[in-house]
Structures are given as structure tokens and as C-alpha cells.
Amino acid sequence: MSDLAQLLVILGPTASGKSALGIELAQQLGGEILVCDSTQVYRHFDIGTAKGPPAQQQGIPHHLVDLIEPQEVFTAGEYRQRALDALENVRRRGKLPILTAGTGLYLRALLEGLADAPTRSEELRDHLRAKVRARGPEHLHRLLSRLDREAAGRIAPRDTQKIIRAIEIRILAGKAVGEIHRSGRSGLAGYTVTKIGLSPPRDRLYAKIDARVNAMIAAGWVDEVRTLVEMGVPADAKPFQFIGYSDLRDQIANGRPPGEVVGKIQQSTRRFAKRQITWFRKERDVHWLPGFGDDPDVIVAALQFARLSPGLKI
């Protein structure tokens, strides 16, 4: 028991104040931040992914940010690997690791592990995607039915992305997805995990999101996008799929005012927040706090809860 290190997780939808709370707790408890966010691992995509500028970080080290270049593809497996390393480093320094998590899949990959499935194969995927273009998504679903009936029953006929992954696993591993999943996965060992969830009221969260998008624009998001294009980041680079980036890029390319797409960006962000909420709802053992992470009451409550949790020596 006393050998177990503590890991504090702060989870919640975008704009709920995870970073602010994380920094506050890190200061109070001697911690460092581990970011669990699929977008912040990309370098050069800063404003739109809400990376806190150094001034905001109060000297608290932030890990798992700016790991790769825009052209690279990142995965949950890769994240898990890097997060385990980062976690170990923080622990070794005797600091409290505080994970601020907005990407549910990555959080789960770290805490619960991933099944022993093959990594993605770009060649196979290109091939399968070509099939979809030629014959439609249903064709691919029928193919999956023949290869892995169980998976086909679970995946919607038009969910091409998940169908491709299932076929990929079946072909590369020679086994059905279900079989691989049933053989288990190994979660995070050696840590006592304490989870704090932020769940501000929906209407206030949405208002905050709208305001934050405006603030991002005011902070020079458009120039950031312009620079990315000038740097030669290809239009199909993964991070251009992140909310707002391709909208702004297209506006710039067409010589239209970026303000036109602000409403659309706010809306996409709200919908994204909703999906995060749905995901986190079923996360187990979360101590939910009904406000924003920079709300003094929430900070007090979070500190109190963190101090009570087992294994935390402060």
C-alpha cells in the first residue's frame, strides 16, 4: 500500500477549467502536470488547442505536450507509452503527477491499458479506403461480416473508421477483435488513482466555450493558422481536423473574413464538449465537482478531496 504512488486525475469537458485547477493543485501539493489531450501533443497547433501559454503555467512543468510534428499520426497506444514514461519520471522526482484529461480514449488507454492488438497499417488502410470509395461503406461492412461476424454486428454499417480497424485487426492478427479484447489488457500498475471530474452546468459551460473561442481569435489564432499554411503543413495533416483549424484555413485561402466561421467553431466545440461529457459519465469512481476548475469553491473542494485520498503524502 505504501509502495503505491499517487496519481491525481482531473477530467472534464473542454473549457471546464481542468488546466487551471491542475496548476492550482500542483502548486498546493507539489505536483507536475501530465496533459491527456490528443490535440496538444501536436507542435505548432497552440492557440486552437488551448495550450496554456507559459505565463499561465506558473512555472509548473507540463508534460506530454508538443510531442510530434503535424504530419505525424499519433495513437492511443503511443500516448500510453509516453504517458507511462512521463509518469515514472515525475514519480522519481518525488512530485505528484496530476493528469488533466480531456481525451477519454487516451485516459482509458493509460489507466486500463489496451488489448494486445496490432498497430495500424497504412497500406492496408489505404487499400480498404479505396474499396469504400469504389463500392461504398456497406460493402466494407459485408466484408467484415465474413471475416468477423461478431464485430460486424457491433459496428454500424456506415462507421467506416471502426470497420476498417476491425478488419485490420482480423487480417493482421488472424483473430477477431472480440477474441483479442477478451484476452484482457493490463492497466496502470503501481499507482493509486484519484479522479476529480469537473461538470459545470451545461448552459454556463456553453457560454464559456463561446467566450473562449472569441478569446482564441483575439489571441491571434488566425495568424497561427496562416503561419501553419506558410510552414507547408499539408491540408490533410491530422491536426487540421481539430476544431476550427480547417475552417480558418479555408477562410484565409478564400480571402474571406475569419469572423464568419466563429459561430460554426463555437458550435463544433459545444458538440465536442457534449461527447466528452457522454464519455466521462460512465468513467468509474469519479469525484464530481459541479463547477469550473477556476472557481474558488471548486478549488477548495478539490484540495480537500485530494488530501483525503489514500496514499497522498503531503
Added chain:
RNA sequence: GGACGGGUGGGUGAGUGGCUAAAACCAGCAGACUGUAAAUCUGCCGCUCCUUGCGGGCUACGGAGGUUCGAAUCCUCCCCCGUCCA
């Protein structure tokens, strides 16, 4: 004052007598998701009742009347909005 065009569910917008609680899209809500996850996908979406059924009731297409077995759809009057002529 006159001539046309139009007023449909939160929005846009189809629908010209029954197959219409009303297409489609958007928004919203709910959900799925073990290697692209800020991705990808699914369901619901007037109110209400229950014996949850291709079930019942109620309300609904600017307003009020009328025609009809039956009207968002036809007729009359009225009220708004747009364009044009005076």
C-alpha cells in the same frame, strides 16, 4: 389606394384534399466507441396516456368562419411580411 408573391414544428424549408404529427437539412437532446478519438458513428426529436403497440387521446401549418365523410392543402373575411404600380 392598386397588383402580385408569401405567412408551415426551435431555425431554414418541402408539401396543393385522405398514404401528414407534417419531407429534408440545421440546431438540440441522448447514446456507442480498446490504437485517426477535437475523430467516427447511432437513436430521439409537438404534448400526453397506457395493457409500450406499425397503440389511444389531445393540440398543430398567421386569425376567424365556411365547403367536405375528410383541409396545411379549396372558399370568404381579417391581420401581418416582401416586391412592384400609383
